[in-house]
Amino acid sequence: MVNQMRAAIVKVFSTKHSLTLPAAALNYIEQVLQENEIPDDEWIVGLEFWAREYLKGEDSSSLVSLPALKKAYESLQLGTNEDSQTADPSEINVESHFSVIDSFDMPPVHFDPVRGGFTTSKTKPSVAGSAAARSAFLRERWGIIKEIILRNENFTPPAIGGHDRSNYLKLTSTRNLLGRAGQLFLLFGMLARDPEGRLCLEDGDGRVVLDMQDAVPGEGLFTEGCMVLVEGEYTIDETVRVLAMGHPPSEKRDVARGLHGHVDFLGGGAMSLKEEQKYIPTILANTQVSFVILSDVWLDHPRCLPALKKLFEGYAEAVEYRPMAFVLCGNFCQKGWEGEGGLKRYTNGFNALTDLLLSFPLLHSSHFIFVPGPLDPWSSTTLPRPAIPPAFSSRLTQRIPRARFVSNPCRLRYFGMELVICREDLMGKMVRNLVGVKKDEGEVDMKRYLVQTILDQTHLSPLPISIRPTLWEYDHSLRLYPMPSAVVLADKYERYELTYEGCHVFNPGRFVGSGGEGGGEFEWSMYYPATGRSERSALTLDQ
Template sequence: MANQARQRAIIKVFRKYSHSLGPDALEFLERVLDDHDIADEDVEASIDMLAKEYNKQDDAKMKVTLSVLQRVYEAAQEQGDPTSRHRDVLDPDSHIHLINAFDMPCWHWSTERGTFEQHPGVLTASGSADSRVACIRDRHHIIKQCILRNEHFAPSTLPSHDRERLVTLRSTKQLLGRFGERFLLLGMLRTTKEGNLCIEDADGTVVLDFGKLDEPGDGLFTEGSFALVEGLYTEDSTLEIIAIGQPPCEPRDISRSIYGHIDFLGKGSTSLLEDAQHTIRIREDLSDLHLFFLSDVWLDHPQTLPGLEQLFKNCVDNSFIPKIIVLCGNFSSRSISQGSGSEVQLYQEKFDALADLIARHPLIARTTHFVLVPGPGDICANSILPRRPILSTFFTRLKSKVPKLHLGSNPCRIKFFNQEIVIFREDTMARMLRNVRGVKPNVETNDLKKFLVQTILDQAHLSPLANNIQPVSSDYDHALRLYPLPTCIVLADKYDRYKLTYSGCHVFNPGSFIGNNYSFSAYKPAEMNSEECILDVQSDEE
């Protein structure tokens, strides 16, 4: 690799973390690569490690300081191979944290500082006019700063032919008087009072004309979602669309390398080095650890409790005890959020029956963490997102017989070592399809599943819909945010089950537990992958 090519590779890596290099720092890094005989194909990976560690330093500046860079390099040399150190026995229970939506700290994007700032005030369930505006602006700024870091948008500091392929993001205020010119805009899709679809950014709106668009890009385009649109500005003050697509998704490792010092979950931040160590330890020491996820656990259905009984029996007989079992609602086959007294009484009795069932398997009751997540039809203190846990009065017997019981909000998160698992119980596919404003024609079922996952992750939000379609508490909108990208997302839905990995994030839907067979999903942290499971009660096989 020629010197200029190496320089471009080094600058590209540091630019990814919003840093620029002076001649002295660039020369130092080239010398480090030469001293360690780094092969051409390993240059970016090696420099990336130094750039990540530099970015975490308290005195790190946007223009890389040579003294700080040298300190980072020396510390990396002293640290050596983290896998060669003495290792204590891992205790997975001490690294399991359930984070409810209402316990997550609220971080807003600061345009002045170009980073996140923690909200200083008290959050309320009703929200305020300011918070309703702020949550939309936060979504816009988070997506925009990810786009500007993307390799197709970030210009190189060295002369390169790549500049010809770069795309420049514009604002609606730059359209004024520039008829016939081509623009690329980022904004939220919404409907005007006249019923026209428009795109809105921080500076204004422009009506979209889809007359000459062959077909949109991949994904589901709904009102309330953000989109990248490219088109010609016409004399009618509309944008004649040439192409429309989802904003690019930023992988978790890039976001963590920039904002790893921010404690988004409220359980303490970890360094990238600690994350790497945890990944190795989980893979080596906890290779058989599993988490079970069940959805639509209708306790009033005659087949549900026998199915759970068989599941627990199989686990005990095969010495295969899951560390966590997540049960998602609805916990009744009929919505009882406003049910009669007799229906509420039956609801209570079924949870008591579940407690007795778990207690009949002491090993599971004693060692397994049970997480209960409400569905849209369960009895909660509120009906908008995020939903509070099911009222604790229903779980008196469960609490007495299951010591590791956790009542989760919807959505909620599990932090397991360095992994973040988001659990969301909502009929997301049906709601998105009912409100879609653009999708490719003749889409098959498998494509719809892929488009749904892509849209949710590209939007960095669990509910990319207008507030009149899916009401969300504006003060707690950050609890639905998917930034940095989680390790795994459970989109529990009554729709067909699926699993796929997108931008390094594993997403799956365990499907309804009750059906022709008892279906659920088992997630394996060591592989960051899930397995679709079916319980056959007749043959006693899982």
């Protein structure tokens, strides 16, 4: 029987489709046929469908790889290919399509300006970072956004010449300004300071000093380190008198995925836009799947653990609607780990949390994800921030089967969706370092401006490294390109939720800090992948 099965596999894959099957791939095909008890008279038909589906994949080659073979098999299970009927989405195991990605595990994907695409470096990134990486990550960010701008319809010249050909927007390099005083130009570059402390614009060719006296900023927050479009007049003093300044246009997720669907940005395997769309019926059918997200879970606060107990009791009683994941963001102590008794407070806090979670075995099927805050050990001013050390987390991870301590930021992947979680007091840092902001007649919506800024900048921290240091060779983990499905900006700022260019961004608010001091409400957010939206949740403790 085994020899007949192997002969059928070789006949279809090797003889008919000229594919080379390694031992691992051959064993996997045999295993699938045996586990599904496929009759021998249906082997050839089933294998033919499988081989065709494999050849449709973007990562297919003559030497069959096991991941691509498994991906083709999953696609056949979904039944969304051209040759089969649609399968029941409720039969798909959603747990197998959920993963947590640590920033330090993401592949080092770099932008190649010559090819206009991305490549994965074979060299592992270093925390120290080389001298070349100090400027390379800024050039990459500038190059990515410039490509987005040039693809925008307002910057693309018509294919056929005519009157409209002269109406599209044209970018000018700082190198081409000399000798052209009195003319208007549109420039793209990064806001920075020259050695004399003057505000200037830097691009790939040089820098020019900006005169902001007559500038009219557009919507968003403008700080040093932001990539901006500047329209102004070049003067005889070799400065640009800025007339208007704005953020670059953003690019929606489906557009970017259509261009770079073959790139593995997260490390879990590349997924094309076509393949991502196959999972949409399954996502929509599983409306009960949710993620619970809390921020500022102060374990040393006397009312935090009672509030968590009441929260866990509520979710444990909901038999059919238990969350897939609980995401707990720091800070996990009110005053951080430094100072007298700081380490002991952390140890006692996580030990008490472990005992609390052990009393809810019904929730152990959920994932528990812990993201460090700015004051958590070991405190550092750089992003990404490593996970909380095992000295505090080992007892919890050993007792709770699906508990995981990850970096800040981190990412959750659910089928083709991507949820970015960042615990950073970003609003305060952006406001303190403003270069300009649009002056509306009414009240400025700072929350919308912040969301628009980070998504237009395709980065979680569009600030200079002198203000917000980053690990140079891990800057790719802070990148928001392609645009995620959702972003959690866990901040001590007031909670909010809004959607910009199809990306849902929300701040869950402070769990303890929102009302724990006076016994008020404890608030958090629930995110539902089926709707792509979040909802506010809250509870109160009896006095």
